Amino acid sequence: MKKLVLTASVLALIAGAAAADTVRVGIAAEPYPPFASPDAAGNWVGWEVEIIGAVCAAAELECEITPTAWDGIIPALVSGQIDAIMASMSITEDRMQTIDFSDRYYNTPTVIVGQREIQIDATPEGLAGRVIGVQVSTVHQAYAQHYFEAGSELRTYQTQDEANQDLVAGRIDATQADSIALDAFLASPEGAACCEVKGTVANDESILGLGVGVGVRKGDDALREAFNRGIAAILANGVYEQITAQYFASSIYGE
Amino acid sequence: MRWGWIPRYAPLAAEGLWRTIWLLMLSVIIGFALAVPLGLAQAAGPFWLAAPARWFCTVIRGTPLLLQIWLLYYGLGSLFPQFPWIRQSDLWPILRQAWPYALLALSLSYAGYEGEVMRGAFKSVPRGQLEAGRAFGFSRFATFRRIWFPQALARALPTLGGETVLQLKATPLVATITVIDIYAVASRVRQDTFIIYEPLLLLAVIYMAVAGLIALGFRMVERRFVRGLG
Amino acid sequence: MIESLLDLWPGLRASANLLALEPPGWGGNLLRGAVNSLIIALGAFALGLLIGIGGALGKLGGGPVTRDLLAVYTTVVRAVPELILILLLYYAGTDILNQLLALLGQRPVEISGLAAGIGVLGVVQGAYATEVLRGAIQAVPKGQIEAARAYGMSPVQVFRRVTAPAMLPLALPGLSNLWLIATKDTALLAIVGFSELTLETRQAAGSTRAYFTFFLAAGVIYLLMTLVSGRVFGWLEARYRRGQAGARA
Numbered sequence: 196m197k198k199l200v201l202t203a204s205v206l207a208l209i210a211g212a213a214a215a216d217t218v219r220v221g222i223a224a225e226p227y228p229p230f231a232s233p234d235a236a237g238n239w240v241g242w243e244v245e246i247i248g249a250v251c252a253a254a255e256l257e258c259e260i261t262p263t264a265w266d267g268i269i270p271a272l273v274s275g276q277i278d279a280i281m282a283s284m285s286i287t288e289d290r291m292q293t294i295d296f297s298d299r300y301y302n303t304p305t306v307i308v309g310q311r312e313i314q315i316d317a318t319p320e321g322l323a324g325r326v327i328g329v330q331v332s333t334v335h336q337a338y339a340q341h342y343f344e345a346g347s348e349l350r351t352y353q354t355q356d357e358a359n360q361d362l363v364a365g366r367i368d369a370t371q372a373d374s375i376a377l378d379a380f381l382a383s384p385e386g387a388a389c390c391e392v393k394g395t396v397a398n399d400e401s402i403l404g405l406g407v408g409v410g411v412r413k414g415d416d417a418l419r420e421a422f423n424r425g426i427a428a429i430l431a432n433g434v435y436e437q438i439t440a441q442y443f444a445s446s447i448y449g450e
Numbered sequence: 451m452r453w454g455w456i457p458r459y460a461p462l463a464a465e466g467l468w469r470t471i472w473l474l475m476l477s478v479i480i481g482f483a484l485a486v487p488l489g490l491a492q493a494a495g496p497f498w499l500a501a502p503a504r505w506f507c508t509v510i511r512g513t514p515l516l517l518q519i520w521l522l523y524y525g526l527g528s529l530f531p532q533f534p535w536i537r538q539s540d541l542w543p544i545l546r547q548a549w550p551y552a553l554l555a556l557s558l559s560y561a562g563y564e565g566e567v568m569r570g571a572f573k574s575v576p577r578g579q580l581e582a583g584r585a586f587g588f589s590r591f592a593t594f595r596r597i598w599f600p601q602a603l604a605r606a607l608p609t610l611g612g613e614t615v616l617q618l619k620a621t622p623l624v625a626t627i628t629v630i631d632i633y634a635v636a637s638r639v640r641q642d643t644f645i646i647y648e649p650l651l652l653l654a655v656i657y658m659a660v661a662g663l664i665a666l667g668f669r670m671v672e673r674r675f676v677r678g679l680g
Numbered sequence: 681m682i683e684s685l686l687d688l689w690p691g692l693r694a695s696a697n698l699l700a701l702e703p704p705g706w707g708g709n710l711l712r713g714a715v716n717s718l719i720i721a722l723g724a725f726a727l728g729l730l731i732g733i734g735g736a737l738g739k740l741g742g743g744p745v746t747r748d749l750l751a752v753y754t755t756v757v758r759a760v761p762e763l764i765l766i767l768l769l770y771y772a773g774t775d776i777l778n779q780l781l782a783l784l785g786q787r788p789v790e791i792s793g794l795a796a797g798i799g800v801l802g803v804v805q806g807a808y809a810t811e812v813l814r815g816a817i818q819a820v821p822k823g824q825i826e827a828a829r830a831y832g833m834s835p836v837q838v839f840r841r842v843t844a845p846a847m848l849p850l851a852l853p854g855l856s857n858l859w860l861i862a863t864k865d866t867a868l869l870a871i872v873g874f875s876e877l878t879l880e881t882r883q884a885a886g887s888t889r890a891y892f893t894f895f896l897a898a899g900v901i902y903l904l905m906t907l908v909s910g911r912v913f914g915w916l917e918a919r920y921r922r923g924q925a926g927a928r929a
Contacts, residue, residue: 223873224873224874224875224879224883225873225882225883225886226883226886226887228887232883232886232887233709233883233887234703234887235703235704235705235706235708235709235884236703236708236709237708237709237712261793262873262875263873264871264872264873265873266637266641266871267767267770267771267872267873269644270646270771271771273646274771274772274774274775275774275775275778276771276774276791276793276796289644290644292644293644326546328628331637331641332641336641337641337642350548350628351628351630351634351638352628353626353871354882354886356886356887357524357886360524360527360528360886360889360891361524361527361628363527363528363530363531363889364527364528364530364531365530365531365537365546366527366545366546366547366548383889385531385889388531389531508903508907509899509903511860511906512860512902512903512905512906512907513864513899513902513903513906514864514865514866514867514868514878514902515864516867516868516870516871516878517867517878517881517895517898517899517902518899520882520891520895521891521892521895521896521899524885524891524895525891525892525895525896526892527891528889528890528891528892529892615758615759618761619759619760619761619762620761621761622761622763622764623763626871633761633763633764646771647768647771647772650764650767650768651768653764654756654760654764654765654768657759657760657761657764658755658756658759658760661759661760662759
């Protein structure tokens with residue numbers, strides 16, 4: 196016991212108590228351009244990173260961006276390593292059993308991108324017998340498991356970048372993901388050379404959710420309200436449009 | 451504790467466990483087959499064989515397996531577009547899969563660690579025994595097959611058992627390149643159900659059981675083998 | 681000279697540009713990651729040693745309950761994949777630590793990623809260190825320890841003046857192996873999102889699609905770390921073995 200106490204206090208020492216009122220906003224530690232990715236200088240940049248800054252400023256929250264493994268980001272929130280998730284996480288029924296969400300701050304369609312030389316579309320029949328890559332723990336994985344797994348082979352990747360990479364390498368025929376994330380990939384020379392949009396998948400709100408929101412711990416209503424205020428404020432005062440215009444041709448807030 | 455998910459995922463888990471076990475067995479066999487020449491080259495080979503063998507073992511042992519797996523899978527994959535003929539080749543159906551890269555990485559890793567073990571084992575066999583073999587008129591190969599190798603193996607067996615458990619512990623890394631082993635199945639349970647600790651705990655128990663079986667198996671082989679030598 | 685070498689093959693120059701230390705090169709990120717890896721490895725190794733000393737003494741001289749608990753600890757850690765231990769300890773560890781602090785009447789703390797990484801790998805290292813040190817302590821001739829006791833030294837003095845210096849040369853090869861495992865195990869923290877060398881490499885590779893270049897570069901950095909530390913341990917072994925007439929490994 197003595198040893199345990201010693202270890203605990205040593206750990207507590209190195210851990211250091213961070214300022215209690217800082218909100219640690221978890222983003223995915225894996226690059227997800229154009230929403231959040233590290234640049235060569237080690238800074239996180241992208242649309243979502245700027246939105247985090249703007250929402251926190253509008254809600255008068257002191258936020259600290261905390262990169263966290265995507266695959267474990269909900270456990271990290273629940274166990275208290277972070278206080279909020281702003282990592283392009285869709286608001287779904289399944290997740291709402293474990294965490295709460297703010298109002299949405301963007302919503303974009305889900306598409307299938309595939310090899311240029313093959314004929315496929317975004318339906319279970321069109322993808323039958325093909326190999327489809329999806330990112331782990333995403334609504335796309337859930338959707339593909341529900342609609343495509345019966346007839347196609349699914350491969351699960353830790354990051355969307357790696358799924359895209361295997362599309363370039365030719366190991367998979369198609370990938371399902373958010374249209375904007377895939378637009379960025381198709382704009383790259385490798386993406387343009389190999390692949391094209393094959394279509395938008397039929398919407399299923401029970402799986403694909405109601406857009407992207409801020410995830411907070413269950414019952415953390417004060418923080419959720421604060422994020423709602425911040426989102427409403429930047430939508431009203433034009434900051435949201437300003438940031439969006441720097442990245443995208445049209446609004447991504449959705450209907 | 452919530453365990454209601456078990457029946458639903460049992461078939462998937464059985465498949466995953468089977469994949470883990472054959473990856474382990476195949477990589478141990480291939481790795482050991484490579485380790486013998488690697489060890490021999492270092493223990494008794496000429497410089498031009500010993501030096502590359504030593505370098506191979508140093509590089510494998512000096513870098514993380516996770517990195518080796520990613521280098522083989524994503525690194526090689528990123529070179530594919532430069533060579534379009536690869537997709538037309540007969541090997542493409544295999545190169546498209548993830549498991550060949552996993553098997554290759556695990557085998558090379560085992561070879562690297564066991565090459566070092568076998569080097570020590572070959573060196574520890576007294577020279578007099580080899581000379582005695584030659585004096586009996588054994589050919590070089592017969593000396594190796596009937597004296598040197600069995601003696602070295604007997605010395606290496608206890609270490610090999612431990613190393614094989616370490617190899618088992620390394621297998622979940624292949625889940626990061628889309629191979630669906632038992633670890634990947636547990637991850638899927640976590641994603642589908644948002645239950646975090648229970649699948650991980652069950653997984654820990656499964657790995658402990660397999661590790662125990664490996665230790666037991668090696669002890670039995672050891673007992674037989676050493677008795678046979680005596 | 682280097683310039684003309686780079687011109688030999690166009691891919692080489694592109695790789696060199698990607699690895700440049702200043703942005704737009706990603707070399708700076710890789711080095712920062714390498715420093716983080718080293719810090720974690722050092723911290724985990726030190727924590728593992730502390731746990732290992734306690735564990736070895738407990739296994740050798742503790743009561744039956746202590747021994748059983750320690751046996752469970754070392755068996756579990758040595759049979760369960762590090763990846764799973766890291767996930768379990770990373771998520772559950774924070775909870776447990778805060779409950780422990782609450783028991784002691786302290787305020788909960790926020791665990792930094794660095795501390796969590798060190799703690800998790802340290803617990804793993806501790807199990808192996810326990811076995812290494814137990815073996816080394818057992819190999820110290822009983823007579824030396826009894827002689828020290830006969831001189832009236834307290835148990836702490838016996839350990840500090842006799843057992844520790846006598847076992848160190850015997851433990852060094854095992855410890856050097858543990859250190860190598862510590863440096864390589866830091867790569868596993870990439871999977872829980874800690875920005876050490878492997879994750880930085882993955883980010884750079886994902887952003888530039890130059891997977892081969894970056895994974896190869898990271899491999900070279902890891903290899904340098906292990907080769908240099910191998911030399912250091914070799915030197916330590918040579919040094920401590922001097923003047924140890926009876927010590928043979």
